[in-house]
Amino acid sequence: MRAMSERRRLVEQEGRRHAVRRGMRGRLHFENMPRLHKLLEFLVRVTLTKDRGVRNVLDVRSEEVEIVSGELPAGFDNTRILLVTDLHIDGVDGLAEKIVSVAGAVDYDFCILGGDYSFGAGSKGSLAYSRMKDVAAELRAKSKVFAVLGNHDRYSTGELLEECGVRVLVNESVCLEKGGDKMYLTGLDDCHYYGADDIELADDGIEDGAFKILVCHSPEAYRQAAEAGYSLYLTGHTHGGQICLPGGIVVVGGATVPRRLLKGRWRHDGMCGYTSRGAGASGVAVRYFCPPEMTVITLRKG
Numbered sequence: 001m002r003a004m005s006e007r008r009r010l011v012e013q014e015g016r017r018h019a020v021r022r023g024m025r026g027r028l029h030f031e032n033m034p035r036l037h038k039l040l041e042f043l044v045r046v047t048l049t050k051d052r053g054v055r056n057v058l059d060v061r062s063e064e065v066e067i068v069s070g071e072l073p074a075g076f077d078n079t080r081i082l083l084v085t086d087l088h089i090d091g092v093d094g095l096a097e098k099i100v101s102v103a104g105a106v107d108y109d110f111c112i113l114g115g116d117y118s119f120g121a122g123s124k125g126s127l128a129y130s131r132m133k134d135v136a137a138e139l140r141a142k143s144k145v146f147a148v149l150g151n152h153d154r155y156s157t158g159e160l161l162e163e164c165g166v167r168v169l170v171n172e173s174v175c176l177e178k179g180g181d182k183m184y185l186t187g188l189d190d191c192h193y194y195g196a197d198d199i200e201l202a203d204d205g206i207e208d209g210a211f212k213i214l215v216c217h218s219p220e221a222y223r224q225a226a227e228a229g230y231s232l233y234l235t236g237h238t239h240g241g242q243i244c245l246p247g248g249i250v251v252v253g254g255a256t257v258p259r260r261l262l263k264g265r266w267r268h269d270g271m272c273g274y275t276s277r278g279a280g281a282s283g284v285a286v287r288y289f290c291p292p293e294m295t296v297i298t299l300r301k302g
């Protein structure tokens, strides 16, 4: 894992006083309004929908997605990647066990953890850390695991994951080899809250014309990624809206991106993207009309 950037160090020191966005728009941002979270929690309780919402959070299933690319090196045809984002593992009891059991039931070549491991900010010795330690150990027993940090994660979360054998990518890339071919997996630090993403640093040293996959907790770095020549962008953060209207209509997306990037597959300037609805829940630990997912992405040469 790359050393902590100065930018992340400053924001971690400021703690939660640092708003997602400053100014009037920042004040109206859902993540900066804890009273709204409390009101929502109250409404969920008085309308007797809390139990249903918690059961929905625990109903994690694997979702199969196929990404076809003409640029994919032939050696990586049919490679399967398990993408698990937004675990918020201490938000609901039983979620850690559910994630491990879903991962155990699917076949994949390697796993990517997309960030947001705790419900709050997470700190050493917390319930989130002990649960993530168990989940990481189980996943590591099955395959290689890569990870990025999200807006709920401190640098120490990355250190914990590395202790468990997870390769945490903080603005850095790894070269993967299969069938005599190469591709690169790049992990960006969080661009949503910490603003610690540095795509130039992450991209440094990658051969020109190589097939590159970017993993970033939030889809908000999509323009930079396309400009830097990435073929695939894997992300989460939005929870697909988490509390949606019937039909999965997103009310609050939580990311400054076009609506089409809030969940599922999308394209931008020739780059494929996939935004996972995530495996857990944050703010208020319930889900409606927006089931959680662990995504199994099969790469195909087209």
Ligand SMILES: [Fe+2]
Binding pocket: 086, 088, 116, 237, 238, 239, 278, 282
């Ligand atoms: Fe999240």
